[in-house]
Structure formats: structure tokens, C-alpha cells
Amino acid sequence: MIMDRLARAFDDRLRLSPLTRRALAKVFPDHWSFMLGEIALYSFVALVLTGVYLTLFFDPSSADRVYQGSYAPLDGTATSAAYASTVRLSWDVRAGLLIRQTHHWAALIFVAAILVHLVRIFFTGAFRKPRETNWLVGVTMLMLALANGFTGYSLPDDLLSGLGLRIIVSVVESIPLVGSWLVFLGLGGEFPSDEMIPRMFVSHVLLVPAVLVALVSVHLAMIVRQKHAQFPGPGRTEHNVVGSRLYPSYSLRSLALFAWVLAVLFALGGLVQINPVWLYGPSAPGQATSPAQPDWYVAWGDGALRLFPPWEIHIAGHLVPAPFFPGVVLGGVTFLALYAWPFLERWCTGDRRAHQLLDRPRDHPVRMGVGVMALTFFGVLVVAAGDDIIARLLRVPVYDVLYVLRVLVLVLPVLAGALAFLLARALCRSDAARLGELTRADLRAAGQGADRRAGGRRVRAGEARAVDEPELPTPDRPGQRIELWPDGGVWRWRYRDEPAGVTLLNNRAMLTEREAVDSARLAYPGVDHVAVPGPPPPAPPGRVRIALRRWGNAALGVSLLVAALRQRRQRHPDGDGPRPE
Amino acid sequence: MSRRPRVAPAPSGVNRRIILSFLVSAAGAIGFAVTYGLGGHTQWEGACLAVAFVGLATGLAIWGRRLVPVGGYVEEHEGFVPPPDEQALTAAALSAPDSPIRRRGLLAALGLALTALGVAALFPLRSLLPWDRARPLRARRDTPWGPGVRLLTAGGQPLRPGDVPAGALVGVFPEGGTDAGDAPAFAVRLQPERFTRPPSAGHLDGLVVYSLLCTHAGCPVRLYLKGTGRVLCPCHQSSFNLFADAAPVAGPAARRLPGLPVAVDADGYLRATGDFTAPPGAGFWSRP
Structure with a gap:
């Protein structure tokens, strides 16, 4: 009632109903892979909510502070205010540890969801025209998420994050010409400076989140404007979106997903310990801890630093230290390649058309190969970040592990990429619907350059083009x-x-x-x-409803049968019909 | 507005399951509040909140799946190409005779002003590094070590040669600069006859002092494998051979650890006789 009147009041002033009606009816495609980005979004919401709570107790300062609190081993220790307040908030603030751990888990899942979402977009070709801009926005958000994850990780000023920060500082310092200046401007002096924690704090809680909020808004606005792409299927064309409506279906399902994300995050935050900074101790310039592994999303950089050989070069008497290549060059090339991919692919395939229908991963074997190659490469790097742990578990010398990984990081991606390319081409050329259905002949044919079927992919792409072409109507098909x-x-x-x-x-x-x-x-x-004349035919039943109706019909049939039998049995003893009362 | 497509009435079991889920959710929320009120308990609080949100999620999911139509809708897509006449009209409106974007000269002047403003706005960024602090190059080369600086232990005690045991690293810090990031060093006692290359900073009857910072990425090389005379960095597993003047022998480090020349003063304490033989820690462009 009140909602109704409130809605009317707003509508009378803002003329919202035409917009709202279209917005509520907006169609989302029904496929699980379209929900990955939403997991990232909801993790971000969780990050903001838990993060605001943490700022109320965290003291972003390098000033000396004597920790006093219920964690006995550190009681009375002189540490930085940042570290002391983090330990205090973990041990002496009710629900503080829950919120802090949930925040940390949310960060890990946030980056993971972004990555999986990016992989989905990549392999289905959803970045093609007209969605290249949104791809650029998304890659930028990934970069900001990594940066913000790292600053957040460093804020507690514990020993482990101190090491991580020192490594990043060394990587930045390795940049030719400007490296030292960048570090000194960023930190306000030599590492470790008193300004670094307040500055990282401002960047972590204000600058980067504000940019992220803006970019998330742009990302979503563009999705609404351009509408979702969709997988090919019956009734799906380049000119429509098939699925369920925003209201009521997706508003309920999306809220359910939000609740699922929060449930997982709070379960992890409450039950699975993460980043116990009180065990690491406060950051100290002469101290180190072993083993030292970063959060998973920086592990590729750490692994690259471990694997890269001790090669340093001198340019005109100036030093380019080893971390420059695995740190700055690899990171730069990675993100440049991500930014450039839609345009590179367009340049290579010459495909300048707008796409509403997605590729299946197999439809584009080259993209498949490149993607699997890149994922394998970064996967090996992540594994390399744990080379000391692997060595300890396998009881082999760490340098043997290192040499094996140095070979694997170059060989494995090529092999995996080639295999993915061949399998995709085999699937593409044969009639097999699944990997398991591929025959040896399919694989052999995929290994050969030309398609055994006349014309091959090129012609089939031509067929697809005829269907996709906006000017040409769909050929009239019977039925x-x-x-x-x-x-x-x-x-x-x-x-x-x-x-x-x-x-x-x-x-x-x-x-x-x-x-x-x-x-x-x-x-x-x-x-x-x-x-056709009204009345309207019933709404198309969903799969569940068909099953329900079938069960309902069966139940009805069975109950009728049972009723008939019972009636007959009642009738039977008398021989003739039921007697009147 | 108009009648929706007819939706089958809810099977009663579905309704019951949704209500049950929301009740579970409410119970979880109450459980959280009670746990908090009773003094707090991270695991219980997390579990209660998880139950609350699982209940919420299950209820909403069943509702969204079973009581409202799923799938079977189509929305037209206007296409990505704007109508040509709209495009032409917009372009015409933007490039009308009195349009600002046609005054190239004025635009150039405006561009100049904005560029100047943008560049000027970069100048205050220089304040991020206060003027009274050392410039990067000098700061990276100089450490608090110098002639006459005493070596302190992590506990702040001055160090005598006899305090360095055989087979262990002793972290040492410069007196008056114990918090400096580039100052940490370690003293270790080795057998001089095993030196394959004499330490560049000299040694006191086998006692050598080196920078603690790995020359790869600056982590402290705290792990000492005493039999082989090697120190290992826990971050990226660079190892240095102390018998060969701390030369890198494995891992990603490319330069030897800088040594610190030390001597014993009249009171029997260890004092540096100069700075490190090279800037400590990770490499940088202007490193000599």
C-alpha cells in the first residue's frame, strides 16, 4: 500500500514508468557463466561494507605504539600503530576478526571472480565489437583490483607484508631512469618511510575504490545499453536476447546469488583463518619469515621473480637489474596484451562486424590456443611462487625444483596451447559434440593444415556471416x-x-x-x-514446470486409478451399486 | 497495467520450503546477535552469518526458480548501428556554423591553456618527496654506516668479536640508525682457510660482516646453511657463498652481497671503518 503510493508519487514527478517497465522486462540470457561477473560485483559490495567497518578501528600510522591487549605474546611490545591496531582489532574488538578475515577472503574471491569472468569473456569472444570498450574497462578494473589487493595486504605492517612491500619497491626501483624517483615520491623517502602506510591507506580506501565504483557503473551501464550477448541456440539471433526477465526472475536469482556470496565469505571469514598477522610479528627491516608466499593473485609475479635467471644488463654504464624483466616487463606486457587483444584479433581475422551471438570456445581454435597457452604460463608461475614449499614436500633440493620449473614455464604453455588448438580444431571440424566423442581420425584431420571438408572453416565462417549480416533477413525456414x-x-x-x-x-x-x-x-x-485471436496461450513452461506438470498428471492418474479401484472394491462386497443412505 | 502470462499456482511444498529457508535465515541472524551479545566468538559468528545467508539464498533461489517463469522470453535488440539519419543530424548539430568545435584557432588556444594547467598540476606532486630529505640517488648509496659507527645487536647491545658464535648469523645494526631500511647487516664467523676468494671488506680472523639485504629484491637473507657457508633468501631462494665473498651461487640474484669493513676499537667493540663496499639491496638504474 505505502510502497504503491510512494511509487506513484515518484512516478508523478519523474515520469519513471515507461523506463521502469522496459527495465523490469529486460531479458538476461540463462547461462551460469553470465553470473561470474556478478560474483565479482557482490564480492566488491562485501569488500566495501566490511572495509568501512575496519577503517573505524584501524590506525593508519607508522608511529610507535606499545601494543596492549589480550594477545599475550605481543603484550607490551613496541610496534607501529598500524600493526598494533590490527592486532587489537583482531583480538579485542568483538566481531573484528570475523570482519577482517571476511574482508581478506572477499578480496581473494573478488580477484578470482574477475579472472574467471575475464576467461569466460575471452573464450566466448564476448569482447568483440561492440563490446571492446567494456573489455578495456574490465581489464582496468582487474588492474585496480590487483593494486588495491596489494595495498590492503600491506597495510597491517606485519613482517610478511613488509617483505612483500619491499619486493614491490625493489621491482619499481628497477625501472630504468625513473625507478628510484618513483619509489621516493611514492613513499616520501627511502623504504621504509613513515608516510608509506598513510599513503597506501588513502589509496586503498579512497582513491582506488572511488575509481572502481565509477568503472563498475560504466561497466554495468554499457551492459544495459548494449544488452547481453548470448550463446547461439534455437530462436536466438543477432537481433535479440533470449532468456528470463529482470523482474521477477533475475531480481530474485541475483539476490540469491548475493546471499550465496555473502554466505561463503562469512563462512570462510569465520571458520578459515587467514593472514594471522599476530603470528608473523611486526615488520622489521632485518627480519624475514620463511616460507614467504604472497596472496594468490600476486603469486604470478612472485613466481616470475623466482624463475627469472640472474641476468642484469648495463646500458651506458647504468644498471638494469634482474627484477625489471619478470616484474615490470612481464606485468606491462601482460596488461598491454589484454588491452590490445580485441584489436589484435580484429586485425588478424578482419572481422569488423558487431556480434550479438557468442562463440563457443572451440569455434576459434587460434584464440583457444593462445588463451590456454597464457593460462598455463601464468599457472606455472603461480606454482613457481611455491617452489620452496614444493621442495619441502617432495624432499628434493629447491634448485632442482627451480630448474624443472624454468623448463616447464617455457615448454608447458606451448604444449598445452598446441593441444588446445588441435582439440578445438578437431571439435570444430568434426561432428563430435563433446571432447569424449572425438575419434582418432578427427584428431588426425585436425593436425593437417587444410580442412578435409571442402573449404573448411573459412566457408563456414562465411555461412555464419550470411546469418549474422544485419541487412539480410533470416532465410525463411518452414515451421x-x-x-x-x-x-x-x-x-x-x-x-x-x-x-x-x-x-x-x-x-x-x-x-x-x-x-x-x-x-x-x-x-x-x-x-x-x-x-492469432486471443485469449493468449499460456506462458511457455520451464523445464521444472514441465516435470512438475508431468508428475502432477501422473499423480492425478494414479489417484484416479486408486479411487476407481477403491470404489470398485467398496462396490464389490455388495455385488451391486452403492446403496442410498 | 496488463495481465501477466498466467503463472501456475504455487505447489504448496514450494511455499513451505521457502518459508522454512527464511526461518532458518532469521534463526542464523538471531544466533549471530546472541553470540555477539554473549561476548563474541569468531567461529560461531561466522557460522551463524553463513547460515543466515544460506537460508536467504536458498529461499530466494527456490522462489526465483519455482514460482516465477524461468526462461522463454525474448527481447528485440535494436542493433548496434545507429540510424543513419539520426547520426547525420547529430553530426550536423555538433558542426553547425556557430559550433565551438569549428573554431580551430580558439580550440588550439584552449588546448594550450588546458595543457599548461595540466602540466602545472603535476608540479605539486613533487612535494610528495619533501625537499629536506635526501635525493634518491644519494639516499640509495649512503647508509647510516660510516667510519666509527658501532655495531649493535638486535637488542641494541654493542657487539664484541667474541659475541659472534661459530655457526650462526648475528644481525647487526648501526648505532644511531637501527630503523634504517638499508642498514641491516649480519656478522658471521668463518674459517679463514676455507675462503676461496678473500672478502672485499676484509675480515677479522674469519669474522666477516655483510649486508643482510638480498641484491635481488631486498629481502633479508636470514637463512644460514652453516656447513656450506651459504646464506639463503627466503623470498626468492637466492643463495650466496660466504667463502667466495658472498657471490651469488643460485637463484635469481646477480650481484654479491656488499661487505662492511669493521675493526675492533679500544674498548673491544666492533666498529665499522666505512660504508658498505657497494649500495646494499636491490639494484637500480644509477647504481655504480
């Missing part, structure tokens, strides 16, 4: 039609593909017949229109 009908004061339409057994209802009511016709023509160019 496909659009049905229009008046429904009260409005018009509706639906798409039916009898042979495929697909019925798709338009997502919203149309005010006029003309509008309905235009909308249907847009979504299915070239498909015949048929006006």
Missing part, C-alpha cells in the same frame, strides 16, 4: 513464425519454431499492434507474422 494477438488493451507476440519445439514470448506488452509488429520484425527479420 518458424511470429504470432501476434491482442490481450486486453495491449498487444503481445511470440516466436514459435515448431520443429525445434521452441516458443518464446516477447518480454513486455506493446501498446499498439504497430509497435508489436516492429518489435517482432526487429527480433526475427524475415519470419512470417500471423495474427
Whole structure:
């Protein structure tokens, strides 16, 4: 009631209902892989909420402070205010440790979700025109997430993060010409400076999150504007989106996902210890801890630093130290390659068309190969960040592990990439639907340069182009039609593909017949229109509802049968019909 | 506005499951509040919140899956190409005769002003490194060590040669600069006859002092493998052979650890006789 009046009050002032009606009816594709970005979004929300709580107790200062609190081993120790307040907030603030650990877990999952989301976008070609801009925004957000993860990791000023910060400082210092100046400007002096924690704090809680919020908004606004891409399927064209509506279906499902993310984060934050800074002790310039592993998302850089050989070069008497190549060059090349990929691919394939239908990963064997190669490379680097632990577990010398990994990091990606390329090409050329269905002949054919089927991929791409071309209508196929009908004061339409057994209802009511016709023509160019008289046919049943109905029918049948049998049994003793009362 | 497509009435079991889920969620929330009120307990609090959100998630998921239509809708896509006439009209509006973007001369002047402002805005960034602090190159080369600086232990005690046991690293810090990031060093006692290369900073009857900072990425090389006379960095496993003047022997480090020349003063304490033989820690562009 009140909500209704409030909504009307706003609508009367802002004229929201036309917009709202379209927004509520917005169609999202039904595929699990479209939810990965949402996991990142909800982790970010969790990060902001838990982070705000932490700022109320954290003291971002390098000033000397004597820790006094219930963690006895450190009680009375002189540490930095940042470290002392972190230990205090973990041990003496009720729910403080829960929130701090949840914050840390949320950061790990945030970056992981971004990465998996990026992998999905990459392998399905969702970054192609017109979505290149959003790809750039996304890669920028990944970079900011990594940076913010690192500053957050360093804020408690514990021994482990102190080592990590020292390594990053060394990497920045290795940049030719400007490295030392960058470090000194950033830290306000030589490492470790008194300014570094306050400055990282401002960057961690204000600058980077503000940019992230802005970029998340841009990212989402562009998705709404451009609409979701979708996988190919019956009834799905380059001119429509097929799935469920934002309201009611996706608002409920998305909120459910939000709750799932929070449930996992709080379960981890409460039950799985992470970053116990009180065990590491405060940061000290002459102290180190072993083993020393960073959070997973920086591990690729750490692994690269471990694997890169001790090569230093001199340019005109100036030193370019070893960390420059695995640290600065690798990081720079990685992100440049990510930024450049949509444009590189467009340049290589010459594909300048806008795409609404996604590729299946196999559809583009080269992209598949490159992607698997890159993932394997970074996977080996992540493993290399734990070379000392591997050596300890396997009881072999750490340098043997190092040499093996140095070979693997070069060989394994090439092998994995080539294998992925061949498998994708085999799947693409054969009729196999799944990896398990590939025959040896398929694989052999994939290894050969030309496609055994006349023309090969090029022609098939040509066929796809004919279907994709916005100007050309879909060739009229028998059994496909659009049905229009008046429904009260409005018009509706639906798409039916009898042979495929697909019925798709338009997502919203149309005010006029003309509008309905235009909308249907847009979504299915070239498909015949048929006006059918009302009343409207029932909504297309979902899979669950079909099953329910089937069970319902079966139950009804069984109960009828049982009733009939019982009646007959009741009737039987008497011989003739039921007697009147 | 209009009638929705008819939705089948909820099977009663579904309703019950959703309500049960939300009840579980409320119980979890109450559990959290009670745990907090009773003094707090990280594990219980986390578990209660997890239960609360699992209940919420399950209820919403069942609701979204079973009581509302899933799938089967299509929305038209206007295409990505703007209508040509709209595009032309927009372009015309932007490039009308009185349009600011047609006044190239003024735009150039504006660009100049904005560029100047942008460059000027960079100047205050220089304040990030206060003027009264040492410049990077000098600061990276100089450490608090120098002639006559006493060696202190981590506990702040001055060190005598006899305090350095055989077979252990002793972390040492310069008197008056114990907090400096580039100052940490270690003293260790070796058998002089095993030196394959004499220490560049000299030795006192086998006692040598080297920078503690790895020349790869600056981590302290705290791990000492005494039999082989090697120190190992825990960060990236660079190792240095102390018998060969701390030359890097494995891992990613490329330069030897800088040595610190020391002598014994009249009171029997160890004092540095100069700075490190080279700037300590990771390499940088202007490193000599």
C-alpha cells in the first residue's frame, strides 16, 4: 500500500514508468557463466561494507605504539600503530576478526571472480565489437583490483607484508631512469618511510575504490545499453536476447546469488583463518619469515621473480637489474596484451562486424590456443611462487625444483596451447559434440593444415556471416513464425519454431499492434507474422514446470486409478451399486 | 497495467520450503546477535552469518526458480548501428556554423591553456618527496654506516668479536640508525682457510660482516646453511657463498652481497671503518 503510493508519487514527478517497465522486462540470457561477473560485483559490495567497518578501528600510522591487549605474546611490545591496531582489532574488538578475515577472503574471491569472468569473456569472444570498450574497462578494473589487493595486504605492517612491500619497491626501483624517483615520491623517502602506510591507506580506501565504483557503473551501464550477448541456440539471433526477465526472475536469482556470496565469505571469514598477522610479528627491516608466499593473485609475479635467471644488463654504464624483466616487463606486457587483444584479433581475422551471438570456445581454435597457452604460463608461475614449499614436500633440493620449473614455464604453455588448438580444431571440424566423442581420425584431420571438408572453416565462417549480416533477413525456414494477438488493451507476440519445439514470448506488452509488429520484425527479420485471436496461450513452461506438470498428471492418474479401484472394491462386497443412505 | 502470462499456482511444498529457508535465515541472524551479545566468538559468528545467508539464498533461489517463469522470453535488440539519419543530424548539430568545435584557432588556444594547467598540476606532486630529505640517488648509496659507527645487536647491545658464535648469523645494526631500511647487516664467523676468494671488506680472523639485504629484491637473507657457508633468501631462494665473498651461487640474484669493513676499537667493540663496499639491496638504474 505505502510502497504503491510512494511509487506513484515518484512516478508523478519523474515520469519513471515507461523506463521502469522496459527495465523490469529486460531479458538476461540463462547461462551460469553470465553470473561470474556478478560474483565479482557482490564480492566488491562485501569488500566495501566490511572495509568501512575496519577503517573505524584501524590506525593508519607508522608511529610507535606499545601494543596492549589480550594477545599475550605481543603484550607490551613496541610496534607501529598500524600493526598494533590490527592486532587489537583482531583480538579485542568483538566481531573484528570475523570482519577482517571476511574482508581478506572477499578480496581473494573478488580477484578470482574477475579472472574467471575475464576467461569466460575471452573464450566466448564476448569482447568483440561492440563490446571492446567494456573489455578495456574490465581489464582496468582487474588492474585496480590487483593494486588495491596489494595495498590492503600491506597495510597491517606485519613482517610478511613488509617483505612483500619491499619486493614491490625493489621491482619499481628497477625501472630504468625513473625507478628510484618513483619509489621516493611514492613513499616520501627511502623504504621504509613513515608516510608509506598513510599513503597506501588513502589509496586503498579512497582513491582506488572511488575509481572502481565509477568503472563498475560504466561497466554495468554499457551492459544495459548494449544488452547481453548470448550463446547461439534455437530462436536466438543477432537481433535479440533470449532468456528470463529482470523482474521477477533475475531480481530474485541475483539476490540469491548475493546471499550465496555473502554466505561463503562469512563462512570462510569465520571458520578459515587467514593472514594471522599476530603470528608473523611486526615488520622489521632485518627480519624475514620463511616460507614467504604472497596472496594468490600476486603469486604470478612472485613466481616470475623466482624463475627469472640472474641476468642484469648495463646500458651506458647504468644498471638494469634482474627484477625489471619478470616484474615490470612481464606485468606491462601482460596488461598491454589484454588491452590490445580485441584489436589484435580484429586485425588478424578482419572481422569488423558487431556480434550479438557468442562463440563457443572451440569455434576459434587460434584464440583457444593462445588463451590456454597464457593460462598455463601464468599457472606455472603461480606454482613457481611455491617452489620452496614444493621442495619441502617432495624432499628434493629447491634448485632442482627451480630448474624443472624454468623448463616447464617455457615448454608447458606451448604444449598445452598446441593441444588446445588441435582439440578445438578437431571439435570444430568434426561432428563430435563433446571432447569424449572425438575419434582418432578427427584428431588426425585436425593436425593437417587444410580442412578435409571442402573449404573448411573459412566457408563456414562465411555461412555464419550470411546469418549474422544485419541487412539480410533470416532465410525463411518452414515451421518458424511470429504470432501476434491482442490481450486486453495491449498487444503481445511470440516466436514459435515448431520443429525445434521452441516458443518464446516477447518480454513486455506493446501498446499498439504497430509497435508489436516492429518489435517482432526487429527480433526475427524475415519470419512470417500471423495474427492469432486471443485469449493468449499460456506462458511457455520451464523445464521444472514441465516435470512438475508431468508428475502432477501422473499423480492425478494414479489417484484416479486408486479411487476407481477403491470404489470398485467398496462396490464389490455388495455385488451391486452403492446403496442410498 | 496488463495481465501477466498466467503463472501456475504455487505447489504448496514450494511455499513451505521457502518459508522454512527464511526461518532458518532469521534463526542464523538471531544466533549471530546472541553470540555477539554473549561476548563474541569468531567461529560461531561466522557460522551463524553463513547460515543466515544460506537460508536467504536458498529461499530466494527456490522462489526465483519455482514460482516465477524461468526462461522463454525474448527481447528485440535494436542493433548496434545507429540510424543513419539520426547520426547525420547529430553530426550536423555538433558542426553547425556557430559550433565551438569549428573554431580551430580558439580550440588550439584552449588546448594550450588546458595543457599548461595540466602540466602545472603535476608540479605539486613533487612535494610528495619533501625537499629536506635526501635525493634518491644519494639516499640509495649512503647508509647510516660510516667510519666509527658501532655495531649493535638486535637488542641494541654493542657487539664484541667474541659475541659472534661459530655457526650462526648475528644481525647487526648501526648505532644511531637501527630503523634504517638499508642498514641491516649480519656478522658471521668463518674459517679463514676455507675462503676461496678473500672478502672485499676484509675480515677479522674469519669474522666477516655483510649486508643482510638480498641484491635481488631486498629481502633479508636470514637463512644460514652453516656447513656450506651459504646464506639463503627466503623470498626468492637466492643463495650466496660466504667463502667466495658472498657471490651469488643460485637463484635469481646477480650481484654479491656488499661487505662492511669493521675493526675492533679500544674498548673491544666492533666498529665499522666505512660504508658498505657497494649500495646494499636491490639494484637500480644509477647504481655504480
